Structures are given as C-alpha cells and as structure tokens.
Amino acid sequence: MEKPRQGFWGLWNISFGFFGIQIGFALQNANMSRVFQTLGASMDDLPALWVAAPLTGLLVQPVIGHLSDRTWNRLGRRRPYILTGAVLAAVALFVMPLSPAFGAPLIFAAAMLWVLDASLNISMEPFRAFVGDMLRTDQHAAGYAVQTAFIGTGAVVGSIFPFVLEHLGIANVAPGGGIPDTVRWSFWAGSVALLAAVVWTVVTTREYSPDEQAAFAAGDGKVAEAPPASMLAEKSYLSSGAWIVLGAVVALLVGLLDLEKEVLLLGALLALYGVLSAVAIALARRGKAANMLSSIVGDFSGMPEVMKRLAVVQFFSWSALFIMWINTTPVVTQYVFGSTDTTSIAYNEGANWVNVLFTVYNGIAAIAALALLPAMSRRFGQVATHSICLTAGAVGFLMFFFVRDAQVLLVAEIGIGIAWASILAMPYAILASNLPQAKLGIYMGLFNIFVVVPQLLVATVMGSIMQAFFPGEPVWTMLFAAVTFLIAAGAMLRVAAALPSTPTETALA
Incomplete structure (x- = not known):
C-alpha cells in the first residue's frame, strides 16, 4: 500500500503552519538581544540570557517526539501538539513586550523567552515528523523544500516587521530606554499571524490513521526493528558513569579556569544524562523497558548510522547559527553603526538593519529552497549539495569579520541564506527517507x-572564550561561525557512505 501523491495544494497545506511558527522564531532571533540590552543586559550577559532557548528544546523535543509517535485522537497524531504549541507561543509573543511593566523586567523577559521557545519547539518537532508522515518517500525532498520556503518566507515577515513599522511612522526609540513601539507591535502582530497559520494547517489536513501508517510502512519496507529500549538490559553502567564523570570534570574546570558560571549548566546536563541512562538500564534489566525514559535513552543510544553522521553535521552547523543570532546585533551596531549605547539613534538604526539582514538571508533561503536546492540535488546529490551550501555560508560569515559597510553585508547574507535553506531541508529529507515511519517522531526529536547542544555550548562557553581572549570585540564570533560551518561541510561528506540507498528526488508537484 502506497501513500497518495500530494499535489501543489497538498504540499502547501501540510507546511503552511511553519510560516507562522517561523514568524515567531524570527521575531525571537532578531529582537531578543535588542530587548535584553534595552532592559539593561550587558553584552557579556547575552549568552546566559539566551541559554533558556536551547535548554527548552533539549528537554521538550525528545519527549514530544516520543509522545506524538504514540498519540491518536480526534485531531490526529501530530496536530494536537502542533496546535497546543502554537497557542502557547502566541500568548508568549503577546506578553513579551509588556516586560517593562513588571518589577524585574529583564528576568521576566528571559522567562518569556523560555516559554516562547518551549512552545515553538512543541509545535516544530511534530511538524518535522508530520511532513514525513504525510508524504511518499519520493516526495520527501519536495516536501521539506516547500517547508523551507515557508520557513524562509515567515522569517522574512517576522524579521522585517520593525523596519517596516519604523517607515510607517511608528516610534523606533522609546522614551526612558524602554522597548520601542516598533518591536512591541511586531510581537503582537506576529502572535496573531503565528496562530492563524498553524490553524490553517490543522483545519485543512487529515492525518493517516495508525493502521494506514502501518500499511504504508510495510509497503515501503521500513518496518521498525526491535526497540532499542529492549536492548538496554545488555548495556553496561560504564557509559552512564562516563557521562557523570564528564559532567563533574566540566564543573571542576569552571573553578580551575575561572570560566563563566553558566558553564556549570553544561556539566549538570551531562551528569543528568548519565544518571537518567543508568536508571533506564536498571529499569530494562528488571523487565520494565516499556516506558518513556527507557524508550528515549534506548533510541538515543541505538541511533541509525546515517543519523549519527548527520548529527555531527548538525552540531557544527547550529553552533554557527546560534553565534550569528546572539552576536549579529552587537557586531553590526558596534562596528558598522558605531554605537553600543542602546538609547542612541545609531544603535537602534543598526538594530533595525539587523532585521533587514535577517530578512535577506531568510528571503534567499525561501527562493533557494524552491529554485536552487532541487536543481543542485539532481546534479550533485543531497550530500554534496549540503556541503556546498554550508561552504557558501562560511564565506558569508567571513564577510562580517572584514566588512564595515552596511550595504555590502547584504551580499554576505546571500551565502548564509543558501546555507540556511539547505540546513532546513537536506538533513530532514535524508532522515525521513531512511528511518522507520513508526519512530519518525522520536528520531526527529532526538x-x-x-x-540544541551546540546552542547550549555557545550560550555557556562562548562567553568565557570571548571574555578571556576578545573582551568587548564581538566581531571575532563571526570568525568562529565561519570555521564551524567549514567543519560541518567537511563532515557532511562522510554521510554518503551511511546511506543504504539514494532516495528518488522529484519536482515540486
């Protein structure tokens, strides 16, 4: 039994909700450093304030993936989580600009970032699996390309909001150093757009039932193998102990090397995973492997080889992206517009220009997803295409290190946009075509x-590195980003050997 082939409107409806979700991510990525600095945070505080975002993703996505694989109700399998996350994210976006009205505005804004990112992740993880659920193997590349186009378009809309509102006469500098009206109204409009887009997808799609999905999986020959959780009983506690020891070593280095205290969080997470894995092994040895903890730990330790190799690529790719999201505003305002004073006209003009830059790279991503990636994939294959695109992104980051002209930086965003399009499409298309359908949710979550982990590393370790070697010089972060993209491009070349077959790539029809 084979899934029906989706036409243009089918692909549109399946992915349209991502347009709204990405508006939320774009508003967060382009404006939260500005909000934090406006509320009194120093540049060195930014990584610690941003740490909430990746931490929530780390905790939420594997759990949601596990649950969505096992859910079926009137709304379906993935759609209940997609809708719930969208409602919570819309509320967080609406409340965020009200931070100055609370007694501890900076703390409140950081808390709202935590809620916003958790909610967006609740929606996003099932959405990744949703595309794989709804499409045939030979349409996976097309489906994730359309999704990427909506992501890019949503990010353009979210990123350009403040710039457009300023040109419509909305105040871009608030009296007393508060959050400008351009940012406030952007968040409120984004809240409405996010919810409306997700509701569109929920209303216009019908998920396949568990019986239908099982029949499709049998037809594709991708029936899930023995659950990795059941094999946990055979594992040694040594690996669990190694994670705990590694966490303790990281915590010890914080004191010895006088690292930023946020690095303690990384050590705590490593040790916590060691403890949880030990508990999962103990449960499995007692014949109790059928639980969420054992399933998640078992699936993580038993990842397919293609997923392990793609994981290395993701690690370095997202390290660079998170460096960009945290540091583009400080770099552009300080080096291009010549101001670090958040109350100055120059700083706020620079911050708005960052929204323009982010708009360009997301717009390029939307175009590249439909016009460039399919042609490159047919010509070079998905693996080589992703490696080439990551290299283009590295060139873009290098330009930020050398260029001091605001207009020329638009050129840098072309390379970054091409890389962003590929990051959002190629790894997921490869995974969806080579993983068991019944486990697509948990594998996407894992x-x-x-x-997430590279974002946590950037949020905790990068601040210590910059403080030690380049205090007050955020431009060096862009060199780090370029190097990590190049490492990711090299690591991608190892993925081809792990692919059991080359999925058929089709046009967007």
Missing part, C-alpha cells in the same frame, strides 16, 4: 539534540 535529532534535535544536535541542534
């Missing part, structure tokens, strides 16, 4: 660990 794959996100390699999106």
